[in-house]
Every structure is written in structure tokens, then in C-alpha cells.
Amino acid sequence: MAIIGIVAVDRNGAIGKGGRLPWHYSADLKFFKETTTENVCVMGRRTWESLPKPLPNRLNVVLTRGAQIAEQPGVVALGDKQSALSLAPYLSRDVFVIGGRQIFEAFAPEIECWIVTEVPLAVEGADTFMPTDFLRGFAPRESRLLGDGLTVTFYERSR
Numbered sequence: 001m002a003i004i005g006i007v008a009v010d011r012n013g014a015i016g017k018g019g020r021l022p023w024h025y026s027a028d029l030k031f032f033k034e035t036t037t038e039n040v041c042v043m044g045r046r047t048w049e050s051l052p053k054p055l056p057n058r059l060n061v062v063l064t065r066g067a068q069i070a071e072q073p074g075v076v077a078l079g080d081k082q083s084a085l086s087l088a089p090y091l092s093r094d095v096f097v098i099g100g101r102q103i104f105e106a107f108a109p110e111i112e113c114w115i116v117t118e119v120p121l122a123v124e125g126a127d128t129f130m131p132t133d134f135l136r137g138f139a140p141r142e143s144r145l146l147g148d149g150l151t152v153t154f155y156e157r158s159r
């Protein structure tokens with residue numbers, strides 16, 4: 001069991017625009033699905049609202065301080081980070097922190113590895129960005145081409 005951050009960023013560190021992903025790359029969606037399926041995906045309420053339906057074959061953990069999340073199979077709403085972390089040891093699955101920015105920031109101290117897809121764009125009008133220093137203390141271990149001009153890099157803590 002590991003706590004893993006997974007994110008796609010453009011050349012300027014943008015991750016979102018108007019509450020959605022500012023691009024559509026099937027190679028990255030396929031990679032995201034293959035990587036996270038059968039595991040746990042922790043997300044913020046805004047990211048949850050950007051999904052058409054719960055991520056299938058994954059436990060969807062939605063963090064909210066007060067919003068009502070409709071009950072449905074495969075979805076758990078929790079009120080704080082600690083509640084999510086206290087579940088983790090009992091799940092015997094990897095916990096993928098899937099965003100958005102608020103959730104990446106909240107879980108930064110616990111994230112053991114980052115999986116970062118570099119998107120070859122500079123999105124105009126993006127409104128959500130990764131913290132500039134999110135990879136401080138991490139070192140790249142491996143990079144892979146995903147297709148569609150995308151590269152994914154796996155980072156591990158170096159200190």
C-alpha cells in the first residue's frame with residue numbers, strides 16, 4: 001500500500017480551467033485508468049463534480065467539508081484528510097491522490113511517489129495550477145512515452 005499522487009500538468013503547471021481538465025488525451029485517460037483501477041482514488045469535491053460518474057472499479061473517496069454527496073456504490077464522502085488517512089491501512093490497495101490542487105496540497109506531506117504526465121500545451125486562461133514546488137524532495141525514477149506527445153514520469157522521494 002502506498003500513497004501516490006497522480007497528475008497531468010501543462011508546460012506552465014496548469015491542471016484545470018473552469019472546473020474541468022483543459023484537454024482531452026485518450027492516451028492519458030487510458031494510462032490513468034490502467035494505473036488506478038482496483039485501487040482507491042481520493043479527490044476533492046470540485047474534481048468529483050467534474051466527473052460524469054464515479055470512476056468505475058475503484059473506491060472513490062470524495063473530500064468535502066459540507067457538501068452532500070449522493071450515496072452510491074463505490075463512493076465514500078469524508079470530511080477531512082485524517083479520515084481518509086486512517087482508512088488507508090485497512091484497504092490493502094494503493095491510495096491515489098487524484099486532485100485537484102487543494103487535495104494535492106493537503107496530502108503533499110504523505111505522498112510517497114508522484115506520477116506526472118507532461119502535456120505539451122500552454123493552456124490559455126487556465127485557473128488551477130500545481131504548487132510550483134510540489135516535486136521538491138523527489139527524484140525522477142523512470143519516464144515513458146504515452147502517445148499523443150505525452151510523457152509520464154515516475155518520481156520517488158529522494159530525502
Ligand SMILES: NC(=O)c1ccc[n+]([C@@H]2O[C@H](COP(=O)([O-])OP(=O)(O)OC[C@H]3O[C@@H](n4cnc5c(N)ncnc54)[C@H](OP(=O)(O)O)[C@@H]3O)[C@@H](O)[C@H]2O)c1
Nearest residue numbers: 008016019020021044045046047064065099100101102103
Ligand atoms: N490535471 C489533472 O491531473 C487534474 C486532476 C484533478 C483535478 N484537476 C482539475 O483541478 C480543478 C479542481 O481543483 P481545485 O483545487 O479547485 O478543487 P479540488 O481540490 O478538486 O476540490 C476542492 C474541494 O475539496 C474539499 N476539500 C479541500 N480540502 C479539504 C480538506 N482538507 N478536508 C475536506 N474537504 C476538503 C472542499 O470541498 P467543499 O467546498 O465541498 O467543502 C473544496 O472546496 C478542476 O479544474 C479539475 O478539472 C486536474
